Structures are given as structure tokens and as C-alpha cells.
Amino acid sequence: MSVLVYTENWDGKFKNSSYELVSYANKVAEMTGGSVTALSIGNVGDDELSTLGNYGASTVLSAGDAGSFDNQVYTGIISAAAEKSGAKVIILSDNNAGKALAPRLSVRLKAGLASGVTSVPEAISPLLVNKKVFSGKAFAKVKVLSDTAILTLAQNSYEIVETGGNASVEAFDSGVDSSTGKTIVKDVQKQTGKILLSDAEVVVSGGRGMKSGDNWQTLEELADVLGAAMACSRPVSDEGWRSHDEHTGQTGKIIAPNLYLAFGISGAIQHLAGVSSSKYIVAVNTDKDAPIFEAADYGIVGDALQVLPEFINEIKAAKAQ
Amino acid sequence: MNVLVCISNVPDTTTKVRFSGDNTSFDSNGVQWIINPWDELALTRAMELKEDTSNPIAKVTVITVGAAAAEPTLRKALAIGADDAIRVDAETGDAFYVASQIAEVVKNGDFGIILNGIESSDYNGSAVGGMLSELLDLPSVSAVSSMNFANGEVLINRDIDGGREELSISTPFICIVQKGIAKEPRIAAMRGIMMARKKPLQVESAVDVASLTETLEFALPTPKEPCKMFEADNIKELVNLLQNEAKVI
């Protein structure tokens, strides 16, 4: 039984989440005894396409440019690829695109959907898998009752594993006319940071305890050293110190990186709602009773502005080893 | 044009989550039920748009799929301002089951825009809106953070993974909203609560549809270890643990 995975790119480069998905799909394929086909939509060069082989894809279907993201058009392409590859398990990321496409695919292919799954299936037929429920406060074991299953993988739930394999890259004509899309995109604002907040494994975040927007320079330096994306608490973006695109929490972005570093953030419940699924949280705060320490794994009671330069030096030293 | 807002009846988000019956069902003892926060924002935006009389909205209807116990939540939606409500009488099944019930109502109705929240705060399925769109073969836009009317079209901002897009779309379509679609959820005023009692709440019987998935059991995450604290002059050790224990840098 083969496995199909929809791999997204950003400006022609695969996202981290795509490598995570292919690694996960490879593990699922070991259980099904099939191979992994990856589908790419958009302008991605052959060299980049073939990198998916290194994570376990044996075939990469390249559908090429399909215009801007239209739910119906993209669903059509993915379902054509599912048909071509004969996939019994179809895997997408549990991000905005996956949330838009997976339910449509589920209906089109009469395939049960388990969304936000956090681990490898316990069994394949019927498929049993665990997923997040109650916003991460619990897990549910879901049984897919149909022959074909669709999974969306919660961000950073599976390790990226290099297999050293090679993929054959094929141009894929889905037969879907992308001009039939009903959504007309008029303007795109791309996030400016080098590393996408939604795709980042490490996130450096600052709160009101950073005192002023000018103090973000050191946070940016830390992010640079770590290859991290930047985030902040809501008051910080309300003050205009940072853009609203960076604010995480109940009213902002919900992220789940491997590591979330919180400097001068009190850890209000509304803030934690956006970051508590992070694998590890590091907090630096002058107040030893700040609620952030209840959510954190590692903490320092201290002045963020004083801790930061030393922190950057130690990280540099550790990375240099 | 009529607008339909899909409402999921969910436990208050501050609820301490517990399970019963050998962890096979959610323990609803003493639980407060609310309108799913994303649906509440969708309803708020629908009301804002309707109140601006330059917009072509005649009526806002709310719908939920569930047992009679979900009716207080529908009344809350009526108190916030919806004109009427529909409850499809069912013990809820999976997202496909729920979407199929709503699709049936939409087929027999006349709705220009159907609003859904991007997820429900209980099962976090992010599925009903998308499934509904496919069942009805209607266009859908997901992760919508603003919606306005302009020159006979609907203008929308949506989040993509790494940015934001502005787009236009014609009705009918399914709009799947996230935070930002309305600033704060609207709170029902006393007058609204009084009026809600008299607003129509129609009960429809469910159509026969089989679920595609089944939830077998629940588990709570293992409790988190207490935070390891470090002195400000011992950052080296913290970084060491990040690198060698947590392996995240």
C-alpha cells in the first residue's frame, strides 16, 4: 500500500515541515509495506525536488505551477495524484494549507480524516492513530473506518530522518485546469523574516519585559545564532515594537516549535494558548513567581537584557564544538 | 442574501478536561457549554456586516448538529443577534457526519455565505467547513481573518503559511474563519437575551449518514516535569542541557 504526501514549498524551497512529513510518511510506508510518493505543486527545481529522496520518498510528482492557492484546484491535483499512486494513506501538514485541503480530499476520496495526529499509527488496517484534542490538553485515539485514510500531522511531531535515498522525479499532469479556481488573489504579503514562524523549529520571543523595541536587536542576534524565527507577546505588537504577524497566543499565531525561548514574558494564559504545545520552553523573567515558569522546562530568574549577551555567547560556544 | 453560521457547542475552554467510562468518553459533569470561540467570532462578524445596511445581508441563521442539550448555546447565538436557528437533532458523529447534516440543510435553503470556525476547541478537527464545501461543491476560503463586501464581491484576507493574501470571491461560498475576523466576540445584552426567547428555533431530523472515523479512547498527557531553574551565572549549564538533554539546538 503506497503512501502519498503533499509537500509544500516556500519560494521554490521545501519547508522543514515537508521534510518532516516525508520522514513520517516513510515510517508509515514501512508499516504498510509500500513506497512513498511525494507531490509538489508550484515552481520547484529538479535538484530541490530530488532532495525529498533523502527523507524516504521514492517518487516525486511535480505538478508545476498551479496558480495561487485555490482550495478546489489544489484538492483536484492531490486527488489525481492519489489516484495515480494508488495511495491508501495520504498525509498533509496540519497547517493552514492542510486544514483547507484535507477535509475536501476526505469527502472527494471517501477517506476518513484524522487531523492533528501526533505519532505514527498504531495499526494500519484499520488505521489507528493518536491525535491532539482539547487544544493539546488531551489525546484521542481515532480509528479510520474507510479503506483510504487521510492524516494531517501536527507540526514538529516527528523527527526529520535522512535516509540517504534517491527519488525519481516525474512531471505530473493532473488534468486539473488551474484557471477554474474561484478565488482571485489580488495581493500577497509575505512574511519578511528569513525563517517562517509557522515552520520554525526554534522560536525566540520577547515580551513587555524587554522594555523597548530597541532592545530587540539582541533577540534578533540570538535568533540568528540559533536559526530561529521571531515571536512576541501581544502587548509588544500593540506597542508597535514588533509586527502583529509575530504575536502568538489566543488572539495570535499558534505555534509548536521544538524550542520556544521566552524573554520577559509573564506567561498569561492567553499567551500560553499559542505556545504551550512547544516541545521545550525556556523562560527568562525577573519575577520568580511569573506563570511562565509553570509552563517552562528550563528557567532563569533574571534580567533578560543582562542574560541575553551571555546566552548568545554560550550558544555560540556550544555550536562551535 | 442569507448567511448561515455553523455553531459547535463545546465545553468552556477553561474546563479541566476529564474522561469517563474507561477513558472512552468526555466527562461532561459540571461542564459549562459555550459557542466554539471561532464560531462566536464568525457570528460576530456576520452581525457586524448585517448591521451595516449598505451590505446585502437579509438574515443570519445559526445551525448546530446535536442533541436538545445544545439548545441553550443556540439561544446564546440568537441573543447575540442571529435571526433564527436550526438544530439538526442528532447525537453527533464525526466531522463527516456533521458536515453531511449541514449540507442537507444548505441544499434545501438559500444561503450566500456559510461561515465556519477553522476548528472547534474540543476535537480540533478543522474539518467540518472544508467537508461541507466539498459536499456542496462550493468554493471555500480557509484561515480567513477579514471579510468585507465591495462592488458585488466579497473581499477577504486569509493567512497562508508564511504570509497573508487578499482575495476576492463571489457568492455562494464557504468562509472558514480564524481569529482576527472580528476583534472581540460580541456579548449578548439583556435585550438580546429577552428577544432570543421568542426567535424561531427549528428542529430538523438527521439524515442517515455513516461516519468515516470513530474515536476509541482518550488520554491525558503525562504531567510536565517542574521547571529546572538556573542561576543567571550558570547559563552554560542551561545551554548544555538544551544541546545534550533536550537536543533542540
Ligand SMILES: Cc1cc2nc3c(=O)[nH]c(=O)nc-3n(C[C@H](O)[C@H](O)[C@H](O)COP(=O)(O)OP(=O)(O)OC[C@H]3O[C@@H](n4cnc5c(N)ncnc54)[C@H](O)[C@@H]3O)c2cc1C
Ligand atoms: C481576550 C484576550 C486575548 C489575549 N490574547 C493574547 C495573545 O494572543 N497573546 C498574548 O501574548 N497576550 C494576549 N492577551 C494579553 C495577556 O493577557 C497578557 O496581558 C500578555 O500576554 C502579557 O504580555 P507580556 O508577558 O509581554 O507582558 P507583562 O504581563 O507586562 O509581563 C512582562 C513580564 O516581564 C517580566 N520582566 C520585566 N522586566 C524584565 C526584565 N528586565 N527581564 C526579564 N523579565 C522582565 C515581568 O516580571 C513580567 O512577568 C490577551 C488578553 C485578553 C484579555
